[in-house]
Amino acid sequence: MKTHPTSATFPSNASTALADPILQRALGNLKKGFPVKRAEVVADLPEFEALRDVARDIKDHTLNHLDAYLEIYEANVVQSGGQVHWARTAEEACETVMTICRDAGARIVTKGKSMVAEEIGLNNYLDTRGIERVETDLGEYIIQLRDEPPSHIIVPAVHVTKEQIGETFRAAHDGLDPNRDLTEPRDITDEARDRLRQKYFAAEVGITGANFLVAENGSSIIVTNEGNGDLTQTLAKVHIVVASLEKLVPTMEDAIAVLRLLARSSTGQEFSVYTTVSNGPKRPADLDGPEAYHVVLVDNGRTAMLGTENQDMLRCIRCAACMNHCPVYGAVGGHAYGWVYPGPMGAVLTPSLIGIENSGHLPHASTFCGHCEQVCPMKIPLTKMMRHYRNRAYASGHGSKIGRIALGAWSYLAARPALYRWVTKIAARGLGWFAGRRGSLSRVPLAGGWTEMRDLPAPEGETFMERYDRESRRKPRQEPRQEPQSGLGQ
Amino acid sequence: MSAAREQILSGIRKSLGRGPLDETGMAPIRQRLQAPSRHIIPARVNLDAEGLVALFISKAKGVSASVDEVADMAAAPQAVARYLIKENLPARLVQAPGLADMDWSVAPTIEVRSGLAEEPDEVGLTPAVAGVAETGTLLLASGPETPTTLNFVPATHIVVLRRDQIVGPYEDAWDHLRANAEAAGSQPRAANFITGPSRTGDIEQKIEIGVHGPLRLHIVIVER
Ligand code: SF4
Numbered sequence: 001m002k003t004h005p006t007s008a009t010f011p012s013n014a015s016t017a018l019a020d021p022i023l024q025r026a027l028g029n030l031k032k033g034f035p036v037k038r039a040e041v042v043a044d045l046p047e048f049e050a051l052r053d054v055a056r057d058i059k060d061h062t063l064n065h066l067d068a069y070l071e072i073y074e075a076n077v078v079q080s081g082g083q084v085h086w087a088r089t090a091e092e093a094c095e096t097v098m099t100i101c102r103d104a105g106a107r108i109v110t111k112g113k114s115m116v117a118e119e120i121g122l123n124n125y126l127d128t129r130g131i132e133r134v135e136t137d138l139g140e141y142i143i144q145l146r147d148e149p150p151s152h153i154i155v156p157a158v159h160v161t162k163e164q165i166g167e168t169f170r171a172a173h174d175g176l177d178p179n180r181d182l183t184e185p186r187d188i189t190d191e192a193r194d195r196l197r198q199k200y201f202a203a204e205v206g207i208t209g210a211n212f213l214v215a216e217n218g219s220s221i222i223v224t225n226e227g228n229g230d231l232t233q234t235l236a237k238v239h240i241v242v243a244s245l246e247k248l249v250p251t252m253e254d255a256i257a258v259l260r261l262l263a264r265s266s267t268g269q270e271f272s273v274y275t276t277v278s279n280g281p282k283r284p285a286d287l288d289g290p291e292a293y294h295v296v297l298v299d300n301g302r303t304a305m306l307g308t309e310n311q312d313m314l315r316c317i318r319c320a321a322c323m324n325h326c327p328v329y330g331a332v333g334g335h336a337y338g339w340v341y342p343g344p345m346g347a348v349l350t351p352s353l354i355g356i357e358n359s360g361h362l363p364h365a366s367t368f369c370g371h372c373e374q375v376c377p378m379k380i381p382l383t384k385m386m387r388h389y390r391n392r393a394y395a396s397g398h399g400s401k402i403g404r405i406a407l408g409a410w411s412y413l414a415a416r417p418a419l420y421r422w423v424t425k426i427a428a429r430g431l432g433w434f435a436g437r438r439g440s441l442s443r444v445p446l447a448g449g450w451t452e453m454r455d456l457p458a459p460e461g462e463t464f465m466e467r468y469d470r471e472s473r474r475k476p477r478q479e480p481r482q483e484p485q486s487g488l489g490q
Numbered sequence: 491m492s493a494a495r496e497q498i499l500s501g502i503r504k505s506l507g508r509g510p511l512d513e514t515g516m517a518p519i520r521q522r523l524q525a526p527s528r529h530i531i532p533a534r535v536n537l538d539a540e541g542l543v544a545l546f547i548s549k550a551k552g553v554s555a556s557v558d559e560v561a562d563m564a565a566a567p568q569a570v571a572r573y574l575i576k577e578n579l580p581a582r583l584v585q586a587p588g589l590a591d592m593d594w595s596v597a598p599t600i601e602v603r604s605g606l607a608e609e610p611d612e613v614g615l616t617p618a619v620a621g622v623a624e625t626g627t628l629l630l631a632s633g634p635e636t637p638t639t640l641n642f643v644p645a646t647h648i649v650v651l652r653r654d655q656i657v658g659p660y661e662d663a664w665d666h667l668r669a670n671a672e673a674a675g676s677q678p679r680a681a682n683f684i685t686g687p688s689r690t691g692d693i694e695q696k697i698e699i700g701v702h703g704p705l706r707l708h709i710v711i712v713e714r
Pocket of ligand 1: 344372380
């Protein structure tokens, strides 16, 4: 396996990404695509805003009763002939999947796109234990051949150009006719379709993720466009669903309400091509379908997020709207984030799952423009949560030295108003004098990073407090209105 | 039961700051599951039967499905034959056993097999549980009469849908499926909501129709 950037080195990952012209072209496509389509389909559904509140409430209700719903869900899976396996950690989840594969005598395992599988490191786990793992989602297949991690949670190969894919296929596909044209996306798609066909039929085990688990009937739901997930789970002898605990919803009606938001927020489709509700193994009289159905329920840090300020993040449905609209993601792409989950959702989820000590930079990968929060269908307060992690990172001694000194100095001054006024007065005058007639500064001590790309408009020679005092001397200050006293503090 | 199970459940309760729910705590949960209630239904489906059919057709076409309308079941085989010729496809298909009533004698050139789909079957023909006007979506359910492979393996999927199966929102379609399941005594193994032929945007965000699933989705709407 190649070595890949880690979350701990976000700043240098980001610099490399900004200097990569191919990546920048790919990210340009992303910005023109999803956000525009999303805006169109959202405008076409006047109920969209109200549905966001509904979706938030559905998930909050489920999370607050998660133990009860999980038990009911499990009983219903068993009732329909399936099995549920509980995994506390990534390691336990991988072992469970591997045991099922071994019991099924699996040599070839087909796999649909699953973010939680990435999270638990399932790919590498299977690869190093003699399993031929075949990714069947086109984007996942491309990055599998290139031995790269996904750079986006919906379009994992968004960082790769068609020319690069053509080269990758030529290098990896034995017996490929050298004259076969692989220039256009259509040619590449056809080649992938041909290659993967035989694998679906040959696989003993098919692994998919889940977008929802439904307590009411013990079903799992996957939402896809390519049809690979359905071929994976229908044609293999054994279907394994790998899903994290928070995928649960109580009823089909609840799932449908959230589904109305998912595709719109994600790819800007009104509904994805395939929304598949799977329930247990093949029935006795059925002609096709898997003979066994397993669900591996993954905790891996979720239960610890419940009841804390991180619980809101468990509402996430992995739609990617936040990263599609994020200026930081749009500039540096997904790999810079160094772990499975990029963009604003990653900046919050990654520290929750792998610890702020391993990802202290990520909550800083934001301009706080708040766009992520505006588009998040589940109304997750992403910026508030990032701020929380910034505070935690600061409190535990992570963050830049200059930043820490500057913040330390500022908080000393802020607690001493007279000193604060005096220092800011001098600074404002000083900066104004340095800027001279140009009115802006191209360099400021300690802010080299900021002024490298732009000029700082200079203060106009007076502080806010000075002006406030001057203005209030002119106009008599309004007396604050007397509010009726509440019982508080009595 | 497994140690992991117990630890996860008790971990959840600890985080939520409570023990297992008692009968009073469980009551709202039981009620929610027993009588699932609908959330907001988009106003766009507030139409009469005629309007729903028109919405279904325009939405289905909008996601690259093709649609044909015929007067009755007897006319369906000819509509299928016409489509195969128009798309330059072989005169050979696999149909769902559930469509055994279709009388192919009117289209004698077509070779019809009944059963599941395998490689290299090129055309699959199936019925549906419902058509959802909201987004031009079909709902199909697996069963002995309707194998799922027909929906995904052949490059062309043709669906016969009765006009009176077209409903407004997904919830109506799911209620049909629930009613069928209750009558049959078990849920289908798979229920597929299908909205157009398969597609991908994985290569430079350019939409390509036809990836691993069907390249073509054709819907024949039967009046009665
Ligand atoms: S945080 Fe919100 S916008 Fe981002 S992936 Fe999750 S649900 Fe979607």
